[in-house]
Amino acid sequence: MSPSVFQPPAGFPVTVSMLPPLDRFVAELRDIWDSHRLTNAGPKVQDFEAALRDQLGTPHCLTFCNGGAALLAGIAALKLEGEVVTTPFTFPGTTHCLALNRLTPVFADVDPVTYNLDPAAIEAAITPRTSAILAVHVFGQPCDVEAIEDIARRRGVKVIYDGAHAFGVRVRGRSIADFGDVQMFSFNATKLLTTGEGGCLVYKDAALENDLRRLRRWGMLEEGDVTMPGANGMLSEIHAALGICNLEQLEEERRLRKEVVAAYREHLAGLQGVELPFEALEIEPALAYFVIRITPEFGCSRDAVLQRLRDQGVMARRYFYPLCSRLPCYAHLPGAEPGATPQAARIAEEVMSLPLYGGLGRAGVEQVCQIIATAQADR
The missing domain is CATH 3.40.640.10 (Type I PLP-dependent aspartate aminotransferase-like (Major domain))
Known part of the structure; x- marks a missing residue:
């Protein structure tokens, strides 16, 4: 059975590799x-x-x-x-x-x-x-x-x-x-x-x-x-x-992922402090990742939400963190000075990649989003 219709038995990984029959x-x-x-x-x-x-x-x-x-x-x-x-x-x-x-x-x-x-x-x-x-x-x-x-x-x-x-x-x-x-x-x-x-x-x-x-x-x-x-x-x-x-089977996986993305947008829309990925009508999306941003208006940090998800088996990721300009091997380079890239620094502290794969389905999305909503309610 293809992972496109495979439900992981324990929790939700951030992705499941597409495999053919x-x-x-x-x-x-x-x-x-x-x-x-x-x-x-x-x-x-x-x-x-x-x-x-x-x-x-x-x-x-x-x-x-x-x-x-x-x-x-x-x-x-x-x-x-x-x-x-x-x-x-x-x-x-x-x-x-x-x-x-x-x-x-x-x-x-x-x-x-x-x-x-x-x-x-x-x-x-x-x-x-x-x-x-x-x-x-x-x-x-x-x-x-x-x-x-x-x-x-x-x-x-x-x-x-x-x-x-x-x-x-x-x-x-x-x-x-x-x-x-x-x-x-x-x-x-x-x-x-x-x-x-x-x-x-x-x-x-x-x-x-x-x-x-x-x-x-x-x-x-x-x-x-x-x-x-x-x-x-x-x-x-x-x-x-x-x-x-x-x-x-790429197009079938894309179709399933579009349904998952639509479900995420539906369930997270209007949740204060959650910024959804930018979308434009003239762009056919990659459907490789679904990355949200937890802003201060949410009421607790990205890392607190991430830990709540992981405690319940949802393997969301801080992605990308830390910035490449903060790594010891690159911290001496032009543009790596403190404050040189403020937008990138802020984004790295706030973004989080949620599970995205065709087999996640609406039911999986609902579970993930419920954990996020509960994290805000319990702040």
């Missing part, structure tokens, strides 16, 4: 067993990449063993130097990918409604040393892509998007994959489309492809043909097979 997955595995080919961009990886290009509406897409490897390679292929303007409100992996490419992250503040990089803050953070903007579609909410790409054109810098949460997003009918010089999507077990571990990179310039292929295979295109440093970033055939199967 086992017999469907086994059918894909038989091809792999017959071929004895497990890696090195075999037929399953090639089929999965073709399906991703179709799903994302992009001509160029390469898979990787995880989203971090994809982002590392995408940044490396651009051959950047100096500084990159980015957000402090993200998973540390975003910032790590810059540091590991010997680039200097420069933190800019975020928009208080979307939680994404504020274009005005980006512009203010650009210096003569800036070579790129690395923006994150936080919780799958698309960045102000038009504004960011206008800044990039005027200031002569590249645009990189961390789209780990944003697979399937559309902005005014246009695929989110259309934006940026390179963009990463993650297929980690917590993501809407999962291969267990995996990710992909989409890119506009076909001339990047040889370098990207080398970067994900020890610097070579063929055995012994090593022209640059690289690593092993290849997705396995087994992971690709899981991705092929999960793509087949």
Whole structure:
């Protein structure tokens, strides 16, 4: 039975990985067993990449063993130097990918409604040393892509998007994959489309492809043909097979998650001190996370509500906390000074990711929301 209709026996995890019917997955595995080919961009990886290009509406897409490897390679292929303007409100992996490419992250503040990089803050953070903007579609909410790409054109810098949460997003009918010089999507077990571990990179310039292929295979295109440093970033055939199967049921999972999101909005609407996720008519959402904000008007802190939920088996998350700019390895960087990003600092103290997966259903949503309402009543 698929997790889309699976009710966890003890409490509610923050997500449940989508899995295909086992017999469907086994059918894909038989091809792999017959071929004895497990890696090195075999037929399953090639089929999965073709399906991703179709799903994302992009001509160029390469898979990787995880989203971090994809982002590392995408940044490396651009051959950047100096500084990159980015957000402090993200998973540390975003910032790590810059540091590991010997680039200097420069933190800019975020928009208080979307939680994404504020274009005005980006512009203010650009210096003569800036070579790129690395923006994150936080919780799958698309960045102000038009504004960011206008800044990039005027200031002569590249645009990189961390789209780990944003697979399937559309902005005014246009695929989110259309934006940026390179963009990463993650297929980690917590993501809407999962291969267990995996990710992909989409890119506009076909001339990047040889370098990207080398970067994900020890610097070579063929055995012994090593022209640059690289690593092993290849997705396995087994992971690709899981991705092929999960793509087949993606729309059904999206349909179920839309019902869950609608139920959350219905039950939490009007609850003082609870801010619901921003939504816009022109955006087809990611449905990867449902993140609320507990403001002072609620009457108790986000962490108090989180503890109440966890005490009753609801595994909500502080996401993202702490800010990347507060981590010891990045606290010395531009934009990490106390008070430099006040919106991001406030958001990090107030947001909380609630359980979201198709099998949660209205009944599960009602239980979660009742705990939140009781936390306020008991304050």
